[in-house]
Amino acid sequence: MFNHPQAERKLEIQPNCIGDHVRRETVAAIEVSGDHAARSHIPKITALTLQCRGGYTLEAELGISPNGYAEPDYLGWEVKQYGVRDFVNYLAKSPVTLMTPEPTGGLYREQGVEAFLRRYGYPDKSGKPGRINFGGIYANGRDFHADTGLKLVLEGFDADKGKITNVDGQIALIDRDDVVAASWGFRGVIGHWNRKHAKAVYVPSLMRAPPPEYAYGARVELCEGTDVLLLLGALASGAIYYDPGMKMERADTPAPVTKRRSQFRVRHNDLTTLYQASVHENIDP
Template sequence: MIETLSGLVALMKSYGATRFYAKKLAPNDNSKNQVYLGGDFSVLNIIPHQGIYTDNTVSSGSVRNRAKADVSFSWVNQNGLHNAPNAQLILYPKYPEVRMSGFLKGAKYAPSDIMAVRDEGRVLFIGVTPDGQILGYAAGPDSSLAKEVYAKNDLKQIGVFLEIPPESGIKDTRKLLLDKLAEICSKHWIMSKKLDSGGFSKPYKARNGGGYTLEAELGITPNGYSDPDYLGWEIKQYAVSDFIAYRPKGVVTLMTPEPTSGLYKNSGVEQFLHRYGYPDKHGKADRVNFGGIYSCEKDFHADTGLKLALQGYDPSSEKITDMTGGIVLLSRENEIAAKWDFIHLMEHWTRKHAQAAYIPSIFRTPPPEYAYGPRILLCEQTDFSLFLKAVANCTVYYDPAVKMEKASSGNPATKRRSQFRVRYNELVHMYYRHEYVELPIE
């Protein structure tokens, strides 16, 4: 039996855990009723999972679309790790809430005497490894470990969890990020550049090089992965007029997910552009574009005939009513031209935006150069429902940059960029916690 919090942290660290949490269990937190993990989806920022999917179950003669996510969960004790193969998260969007189930079934040495009862004073401990493994340990109400947690009043509350400091030996990614950003800001003017897929720096002349240049300084190569950019932090830059007033000159791109269904996905971007695109307005021959601003308040776009809508979401209650729904582009004939399914958007958003840093930049030319300002906005503890609320009230909008060149040839070249954007002054409403940090620069 583990008797102290430091002893448990040390044990979990020996199996690779770097983040540690405790949850004081209520009577309903047991193997029968599942373990309650929060009244929103923000726990998905803490608990790594293996992808969200819809499980169609039949109950009382009706079909329910329940969203689930498998997790790699093991109970830990002095004898080693003991896999819980049936552990999973269950998402209930209509409440909303998230629960964990299956944590005892098929798990050798699982703490059934603690997790199958309704006793007050029990504590569930969670350790998380960088590769997404979850380590669990349960302490009964009479244990010194549970009493130590209840006696502490200095642990930070994150949703239903108390965050346990990792003590020594684990690097603070926040400090490492800020130190690196201070180094970049101290360089002042940096030649516009972009890393190629091999990690080699090349000059970049287009006017959208602020993000690429910052990523190059951080060693981030362009990729299509939905993981955070740097040390678990999503990195976003935005243009400002100067580093005194910090007035934003544009908007911030939150994420660029490709549609997951609809004509765009099912028939391909070429067919989508042939049907809904329009000839280039600057006279570039044989080029088809798809652009414009699409938000829930706007009518059908004059150039494309499409409008943005939310399906399966009730803006009055701010809840998902159908997990098979999503953000859609609809034609006047009510055809779904493109759709971003909720389950894919939720996974993308919670994985990318659990921690995000927003860095201001200014531009000058010739030659094209960028400088980055020391006033950094750090945002944490987001929730997918905040994103959907922002889409519903038109704070977040769709601003695509999709094109096809050599459109009439047998081998057209397409470029895809599906951007969901927001005004900078609305960013903080997308997170439960934010902080402005002034970097010390030379």
């Protein structure tokens, strides 16, 4: 981590009530040390050497062990960092990754990621030999993707009424033959969202390189009061979209190597549509 003139060395999240319907409590007072990357009981993780790992650096500073469990990060709060251009206007540089669940149905689940990539992936556009990629933006209401032939549909949710019409509904990627390439059942999505995202704090960050180092700003955004209907409504409107980053290397050999990355993202400015209440707090030094 590096010191920035507009960054605070002490993160103290002590929100008051941001609405009569929301009960607040003190979250934490966290001392952030500028001369080490993690607590003594946390290993010096790869966050400081990878440009895309600002969130891991923040988790290490909070004493959060990196893991894939669908539980809140810290004292009931989901902690997320987002990159900004400066600590003056706090304009987000990229979308927020909300969740990274693996598909629970479809060809992906039934035949595996290799079969999925061979059927729906495309050759690497920079010409890397033996590499197959699967990427792009998939949002409800968009047409089939030109590279993969898939589109995202939302089944079992009435967007006009804001109601779930089938609890066994799903978010699905389908091809032109209506084959379900991958799907996420509502039951799993509902459980994940309600467990992990009931309360979330979004912390701004600046990155400098080389080597990649991060500073965290004093103006954090606290959000509460989400529910799955808000999530599904945002999916129905296209505000939340699927933005995968999968690949297969050595695809032309008997031992291909796959990388899985399913992620649902949202523009930072659309975050507030997912919560009943949100507030910006300036953290005292």
